[in-house]
Amino acid sequence: MTISNASQDSLLSGLNDKQLEAVTLPHQSALILAGAGSGKTRVLTTRIAWLIQTGQVSPTGLLAVTFTNKAAKEMLTRLTAMLPINTRGMWVGTFHGLCNRLLRAHHREALLPATFQILDSADQLSAIKRLMKVMNVDDEKFPPKQVMGYINSCKEEGLRAQSVDAYDPHSQRMREIFEEYDKQCQREGVVDFAELLLRCYELLSRDTNIRQHYQERFKYILVDEFQDTNKLQYMWLKLFAGMSKEEPNNCIFAVGDDDQSIYSFRGARVGNMRDFEVDFKVQNIVKLEENYRSHSNILDAANAIISNNKNRLGKNLWTSAGAGEPVRVYQAYNDIDEASFIVDEVKILHNDGWALNDIALLYRSNAQSRVIEHALFSHNIPYRVYGGLRFFERAEIKHAMAYLRLINNPEDDIALLRVINFPTRGIGARSLEQLQESARAQDCSLWQAAINKVGNGRPGKGLEGFVALIKQMQDDAKGLTLTEMTEIATTISGLKNFYKLEKEGEDRIANLDELINAAVSFMNNNSDALEDNSNGLTEFLTHASLEAGEHQADVGADALQLMTVHAAKGLEFKAVFISGLEEGLCPHENSLYENNGLEEERRLMYVAVTRARQRLYLSHAQSRMLHGQIRYGIASRFLDEIPDALLKRLNSKQAPKPSMSSNYDNSYQSASAARSSEQKSAMPWKIGQAVSHAKFGQGVVVSYEGNASDMRIQINFGREGLKWLAMEYAKLEKA
């Protein structure tokens, strides 16, 4: 060891016993069960710093994998703060980023062109639609989105078309599309996200030399958010680790939290944690349970909720911070009342000096934000919604990027199709079909086909113009910097002029200008990493696909934070509102039909609760507008799972507020009043009335039908679902 004990001490000082144990584990595979707010990122980065500082590994001898670019960046930032090292050349990144890097380095062995492009989801979908047209597939029977999901989940299981089971005609056709899709991608030199991983995995399994090279290089492999890995990612990690006797047996330091696994819908397998324990003979799991974020009332609530899950590795968060405030529960009359409650509370907090940035409003589904946004807007409370379109996903940016892609490689059919007639230049569906037809006949790219048409004369004015435009752009681009090329792509293409003429095109033009800025800063940040002869274009295109950019600009201003619970994972706020805690929304009704769906919903609730540092509000509404209809829900079972002693109920009575927003009130009344006027006398229960049933428990009256002698009543029993009961026999009581 070349480093003095003193500086080692400073690196390790302030860690608790468990954190210290994790950071200084000997050379062996380890599973760190890191609870919410337990200092997970700190442990991970300190582990890396410690390994380097004690001379056990050089910065280039380790591999650190994350899921998001944000997490990777954060890790590098913290690392440079701890150690005076140059992080360039270190393999710290996302699964996709690292696979991309490896495939670029070995593109020949991976059978890819050096300039292979990465399809984002939108590109992939349009590629599939295009293929399905060629193959004459009925998109009623095979919705392109489903086909895409099928292809991606196959790849995420590590499967190619040849190895997929298909016993019925439908799945056989599906498999056929999968196979043709892969051929099309190969022809066009493009890879989708899942392909990046699968291609990389296959390359390493096939090519012993390359595999050995990396296995010898990466003695230490560190994985963040291990509970979110899918099957292929786990297989990929095993390859790097080297599992067989002859292989080096590198060790994996896996950090994760099974209780925060909320991404099974996109292929994540919590089970990888248990498999890892067995496969890598993990001796003991290090549990980080001391929480540095929340007061204990909040943690106790979270612990109580999650303890209802059966399949857990087991963990209980604790804090030395004291009980803190009770968890506040508000029962709202309807969604609008819920929103106005939140607005009132936020105002109070803000007046008391809380920064809006420190307050988050969480919901299960994006649709719920509308009502709240409306309330915030009319009360002039600044807010920021996370989610939605990101920079490189905006239409105008994708158009400009398509021109750049064509400069880079005109055979890029996807890019060509996107802009061949945008801005419009008289190439309609007819001429496009002809072009695609002749490309198919000649078995070449659309660009080649277009060139041939122009060469043969009578290509049509539009097509001739397009070919000339791209050729001119390519000519102009020679010797230009990336920034200048980007300018060309937005101007010569006619994009800017097009948006200038549009009524509401200012934002789009501003975005196009922002794209030029993005190119400038990309070059500033990466110029020394680029090869000497590279103008950075391929790298910039990759950057755009792999890092779609921040969701929204002006992050600086103080604003209330609105986001889904999923988007809140990994974040923390001084005060958190969790809204819409009703059966059907949270847990979401769809989840109840899924395997272990309820447990995942409960983990979602757990994630939501553990975001709060100091104050936590839970709210539910007796009725809310959903899909254009009023729905009556009962309180989420997750609320019942919190011990009463931790709660403070702000209004347990369901009396409607007199100050209700009038238009909603009317629409609410008209819905129920319309029916009750028909059969008022026969109806003993009002719609929205909470009732209890001997067998089904608590419920809410949703609707009814029939006449006085034969009336049926529909009740939402939450966990038991919607039930029709005959009035005559059902023994209902007011709840």
Place this chain on the structure above:
DNA sequence: GCACCCCAACTTTTT
């Protein structure tokens, strides 16, 4: 080629 209309969907999402 484009504007307009209708109908269906509608949980969560990173790369």
Place this chain on the structure above:
DNA sequence: GTTGGGGTGC
């Protein structure tokens, strides 16, 4: 209620 995609008509 809203949005987006697809189809139709000028």
